Amino acid sequence: AQTVTQSQPEMSVQEAETVTLSCTYDTSESDYYLFWYKQPPSRQMILVIRQEAYKQQNATENRFSVNFQKAAKSFSLKISDSQLGDAAMYFCAYRSGWDSGSARQLTFGSGTQLTVLP
Amino acid sequence: DAGVIQSPRHEVTEMGQEVTLRCKPISGHDYLFWYRQTMMRGLELLIYFNNNVPIDDSGMPEDRFSAKMPNASFSTLKIQPSEPRDSAVYFCASSRPPRGKRDQPQHFGDGTRLSIL
Numbered sequence: 001a002q003t004v005t006q007s008q009p010e011m012s013v014q015e016a017e018t019v020t021l022s023c024t025y026d027t028s029e030s031d032y033y034l035f036w037y038k039q040p041p042s043r044q045m046i047l048v049i050r051q052e053a054y055k056q057q058n059a060t061e062n063r064f065s066v067n068f069q070k071a072a073k074s075f076s077l078k079i080s081d082s083q084l085g086d087a088a089m090y091f092c093a094y095r096s097g098w099d100s101g102s103a104r105q106l107t108f109g110s111g112t113q114l115t116v117l118p
Numbered sequence: 119d120a121g122v123i124q125s126p127r128h129e130v131t132e133m134g135q136e137v138t139l140r141c142k143p144i145s146g147h148d149y150l151f152w153y154r155q156t157m158m159r160g161l162e163l164l165i166y167f168n169n170n171v172p173i174d175d176s177g178m179p180e181d182r183f184s185a186k187m188p189n190a191s192f193s194t195l196k197i198q199p200s201e202p203r204d205s206a207v208y209f210c211a212s213s214r215p216p217r218g219k220r221d222q223p224q225h226f227g228d229g230t231r232l233s234i235l
Contacts, residue, residue, distance in 0.1 A: 033221045043207060045226035052221060091161065095221070104213075105151055105174070106224060108161040 002027045004094050006109035013082045014117050020067075021077045021112045023092030031097025034068065034075045035106065040088040048090070051075065053097070079114075087116045120144070124210050124227035132235050136198040139230045142191055143212030151224060152185055152195050153209040161209075167193065200234045207231050 003026045013019035025034070036048040051059045051068050059066050063083075067076045079086055092109040123142040131137055143150045151166040165175040170187045178185070182201070187193040197204055207229045214222040 035223070037226075043229050043231075045209060045211075045229075047223050047225075050221065050223060104149060104168070105163040105166055106153075106161075106211075107163075110160050 002107050004109040008112045010113045012115040018080045023075045033095045035093040036077045037091045038088045122227035128231045130233045134199045137200045139195040141193045141210030147212035148215045149213045151211040155207040202234045205234045
């Protein structure tokens, strides 16, 4: 079974600064997908960014980027120019590849609560 | 496009009562997932459907929980009888089938906050 670990229960960052959230995972599969979801106090689950394991290039979405280290099974999220609206719980998630015959569901980490300080 | 629609948004009921949570997936999405979020266990999958058929219900905690998907646009999660430990936020999510290697992300509803007294 796959596991996802987020070792930082809480993080804080000054507005306009950069912060990196850590995530590691364990899997024996070669084909999979990784995601970062954001959950603000409204409790919506919002997809922030995703990475296909077969792609070597790190995904970027505006101020959000990832550092995907496949050999190390590490998938960190970098938020640049942090804004007050970035304050939320961030979840790292894993999903098996479609060819693996494994489950389709997301396996989530325990989350990192990000506070943005004005 | 309308997103995943869940109802009710909040539910407060007494233990022993039957609770029914509802979900309307995004049109054209063949996969539907029910997740539960608690402080102790985080986000965990309860069950998921593909083309209205339950594929994996290994996360359903016990026989008190049941889920159905009578058609492509509607699913229910039922708890009978409910217990205080069932208090949680229940999310429904849906996704399209894959297109080659391109993953189709899951889209989540706003969740139902369930409180069992």
